[in-house]
Amino acid sequence: MTRNDIISVLGPVDETVIADIALTGASLDELREAFAWIGADEALVNEGHPLPGARVARLIEILDPPEDEDQLASAAPGFE
Secondary structure: OOHHHHHHHHOOOOHHHHHHHHHOOOOHHHHHHHHHHHHHHHHHHHOOOOOOOHHHHHHHHHHOOOHHHHHHHHHOOOOO
């Protein structure tokens, strides 16, 4: 998956995020699926979609990290 492929799904994103996504080895379809899960996880489950596979789950972690990680980063200046 190329940088342009990633941007075509996500829009402008940080270069680090692009690199992390590229390193997963995921396909463009898997990125689209991960993006759909972030926006409508409950709806997808209710529609009977199977839960995300390992690569899609990793993409979800990259795109939507758990809240406690975000809070930790903001609570500790200089922590990245």
